Amino acid sequence: MxxxxxxxxxxxxxxxxxxxxxxxxxxxxxxxxxxxxxxxxxxxxxxxxxxxxxxxxxxxxxxxxxxxxxxxxxxxxxxxxxxxxxxxxxxxxxxxxxxxxxxxxxxxxxxxxxxxxxxxxxxxxxxxxxxxxxxxxxxxxxxxxxxxxxxxxxxxxxxxxxxxxxxxxxxxxxxxxxxxxxxxxxxxxxxxxxxxxxxxxxxxxxxxxxxxxxxxxxxxxxxxxxxxxxxxxxxxxxxxxxxxxxxxxxxxxxxxxxxxxxEIPAARSGRTGGGWFxxxxxxxxxxxxxxxSSEFLEELIEEDWRRARRRRVWWIVGLVVILAAFAVALFGAYSWTQTRYFIGADEDTVVIYRGIQQDIGPLSLSSVHDDTGILLADLPAYQRNEVEQTISARSLADAVAIVDNLRPVTEVP
The missing domain is CATH 3.60.40.10 (PPM-type phosphatase domain)
Incomplete structure (x- = not known):
């Protein structure tokens, strides 16, 4: 066929x-x-x-x-x-x-x-x-x-x-x-x-x-x-x-x-037999x-192993650098959050919190800075609602000023 x-x-x-x-x-x-x-x-x-x-x-x-x-x-x-x-x-x-x-x-x-x-x-x-x-x-x-x-x-x-x-x-x-x-x-x-x-x-x-x-x-x-x-x-x-x-x-x-x-080229003078080289x-x-040759092949294999090791080393170094940069960025971001404050409620009292009102998984980005001792029950309804919804403050001094305004007029600081 x-x-x-x-x-x-x-x-x-x-x-x-x-x-x-x-x-x-x-x-x-x-x-x-x-x-x-x-x-x-x-x-x-x-x-x-x-x-x-x-x-x-x-x-x-x-x-x-x-x-x-x-x-x-x-x-x-x-x-x-x-x-x-x-x-x-x-x-x-x-x-x-x-x-x-x-x-x-x-x-x-x-x-x-x-x-x-x-x-x-x-x-x-x-x-x-x-x-x-x-x-x-x-x-x-x-x-x-x-x-x-x-x-x-x-x-x-x-x-x-x-x-x-x-x-x-x-x-x-x-x-x-x-x-x-x-x-x-x-x-x-x-x-x-x-x-x-x-x-x-x-x-x-x-x-x-x-x-x-x-x-x-x-x-x-x-x-x-x-x-x-x-x-x-x-x-x-x-x-x-x-x-x-x-x-x-x-x-x-x-x-x-x-x-x-x-056709086989004519032999040139001065040439001698040889091999691949x-x-x-x-x-x-x-x-x-x-x-x-087998010897040269072994050299190539060893050279490739060295190249592979170098690649692994550089890969590890690069990974470490990336992780370090990521860690620095996380630390910087966390440090910034700790310059923020807000007022909120902790069970039955008014509390000044340090940080921001967010969590990353199990990590909380806020902590109690000061429990003011002001009872939520002593606040008017509208103020109690504001505290429960949290009130942001520009600084610690601003947070303290907001708390002072919340204190009942009959209470001696």
């Missing part, structure tokens, strides 16, 4: 990079995004090798298990090809690429993924991230040490824990099978998009109902408007959508679209992705 739907692919260098190390593939049944890394002469070669190896799976499958197995095997073979390439040209040491691949088989999507490019599913107005980033910060999120929002701005957000590179001949690739249905819209992208455009804006754009090509253009514009510090590659796939597939010719974008894209390679753009 041939996949029925429409799709589009686009790739852009971005506003900071001088070359495009991303590659993308958009066929009839197979769709791929590969984000290369390794400097000017490495990332583009790695992503191109991945695309040109995997595109051979475009024949169409009728069994999802076969498709999943072949995807996994092809990615492993790509790793071997990268290792062989570096053996022939040591100046390319340290190159690698992410791979996020989607293959349509009947009414299912077969997915293979390694790295931090992403596959999203937009269904019934909701956007869901299908793949999991193989990054250091994602591990921190999974362990509950940071939030997804904190991960977006973490200084180590580009550190990859898994990548298709020249050091591991048997890479650990996530593969799984999902049912898909007419109306689904799939998005494959490099982190040049999802790293700068949040899911809310992506979802809103996908929901506008434009054809895949127009939608990809709108998403790319958002990435460019946000600064596009990295290459941006986008592949959009509509399942049984209203936009018919115009052509069966595959679309290849990014470095893999260059006929010279997978190759000292002799002078790149137009330093790699932003690398797979850390």
């Amino acid at each position: 041939v996949f029925e739907g429409s799709s589009a692919a686009i790739s852009h260098t971005g506003k900071v990079r001088s070359n495009n190390q991303d590659s993308g593939y958009c066929g009839a049944n197979l769709f791929i995004v590969a984000d290369g890394m390794g400097g000017h002469a490495g990332g583009d070669v790695a992503s191109s090798i991945a695309i040109h190896r995997l595109k051979d799976l475009e024949n169409g499958y009728i069994d999802t298990a076969d498709a999943e197995r072949d995807l996994r095997d092809a990615i492993a073979e790509t790793a071997g090809q990268l290792i062989e390439t570096v053996a022939e040209r040591p100046e390319l040491a340290g190159m690698g690429t992410t791979v996020s691949a989607l293959m349509m088989v009947e009414d299912h999507a077969v997915i293979a993924h390694i790295g931090d490019s992403r596959i999203y599913l937009f269904r019934d107005g909701a956007l869901t991230q299908i793949t999991t980033d193989h990054t250091f910060v994602q591990r921190l999120v999974d362990s509950g040490r940071i939030t997804p929002e904190e991960a977006r701005y973490h200084p180590r957000r580009s550190v990859l824990m898994r990548v298709l590179g020249d050091m591991d001949p048997d890479p650990e690739v996530d593969t799984f099978i999902m049912p898909t249905q007419p109306g689904d819209r799939w998005l494959l992208c490099s982190d040049g998009l999802c790293g700068v455009v949040d899911d809310a804006h992506t979802s809103k754009t996908l929901d506008q109902g434009f054809a895949p090509g127009r939608t990809a253009d709108l998403l790319l514009k958002q990435a460019l408007d946000a600064g596009a510090p990295d290459n941006v590659t986008i592949v959009i796939v509509d399942v049984g959508g209203q936009h018919p597939l115009v052509s069966g010719t595959p679309t290849i974008v990014g470095s893999a679209s260059n006929p010279q894209g997978i 190759h000292p002799g390679r002078v790149a137009a753009n330093e790699p932003t992705h690398y797979e850390p």
